[in-house]
Amino acid sequence: MKKSRHIAIVFFTLLSLCVFPARALEVFACEPEWGALARTLGGEQVNVYTATTNQQDPHYIQARPGLIAKARRADLLVCTGAGLEAGWLSPLLQSSGNARIQVGQPGHFMAADFVTLLEKRAMPNPSWGGVHSVGNPHIHLDPVRLQQVAHKLGERLQIIDPTHRAHYRALQEKFMRAWRNKIRQWEEKAKLLQGKSIVVHDAIWIYLRAWAGIKRAGALVPMPGIPPTSTRLRRLSARLQRDTVYRIIYANYQDPDAAELLSQKIGIPATSLDFSPGADEPLTDWFERLLDRLL
Template structure:
């Protein structure tokens, strides 16, 4: 009897191990949303950062180390976006599966074309984009590229569910394609319109939809606005014309409001990630809301 129980237990435990979900941790919620589209209920997915925060400056907390300790896979944005906060957390987690050289570490920036790549990598003068512009997920055409990369990685780590992941990815990209068509039609009115942003955050979106970025309130990415620079922007806006002021959810709105007051141009607050505002619950919602705010 004892032997029988032990055999049953062994089979049961073995079965559970075989069925155990893989644990995916992402640095930002937009990545987690794409992963969820692909894994459905076959993996647990958690984001380290919340969507309403400045993605460059996430505060490292012990609770984030706990998430990393149990992860089978970490997926990061890369291109320097996590440079100020992620590595100490990974080191503290001491989980060999997710070391930057391990198969459980995936850097999405390696698979997209980065814009604004400097000739030499430098953080001199506080530039927080030393490797080029890291906000590539705000071009909706990069989302299916990212989904493919994630699917390939999941297939390698969890072979038994590969077909399931691939089929979900195909379905996701089909729905994305339909949405792209809808967004492209609505956004066609933006062509040639002039924009000032706070940070170089929406530059991929701006390039995709042929807007014209005439300046940013930050003199350099990561350097707060100052009076002289803002005065200069006001003069450029007055002489060249300005149609939109893009403001993110996490920087002070004061400089953008001042520019709006001086130029009579509307300031539009745009979400940049899932969860940056309550309406944006997933990756589809992110672009739905950006489009709605720009075209209403």
């Protein structure tokens, strides 16, 4: 009887070590915004590796050996989804051989699955360049949608590591309170932007514009992934000289030449905005800085 009880204790002890890891969770974040969110919601119970920096275009990343090695050890994969990582995430998952982070597993978390997407297309078309048919994936630029993702990511951490459920729940509640307060402050600031017209490099800013009530006066490129032409810029310049435009904006990783050229032609400032937070930068600091530069 004692021997059977001993075996049962050993069995359940080993089972608990498998299901409820005592070590910190290894989190693989595809973009800096999700790395920052995972660090905030996980605290000391997570080790976060971010696959890209805010100096990179997340559309064009290679599944290099270093990334594969990190993915192989991950307990949780946090990415945008909606096709943003279509060119490199599938090969990375396949090469990693890590069952924990495959599609359909608790360790596979796509932020875009938990919000309503804008710019959905009925059918993909090769002439669209880098347009995502399932919807625009750049949801982190809307603080309300980011809050929705934070709620779901906090829940997912509790599912993967139930031993530390109380820890994750406390950090989630703390973040949600602080973020809601920040949203109220940002909404007050953003009233100065409502109804203003801006020229964008491409469609990546749609969620920020929708949240702040900013109109789009034009785009430097005809479609994402297709470079601007001199003919397009000339026509855009002629049209915008008759319109009231507040600013030209482009992401910090994008070529500034077209924006600066148009700025000189029509006398409107061109502003580079950090598309994602910097290394170890809190989300609140990044969005505050982005909004201040836009104002």
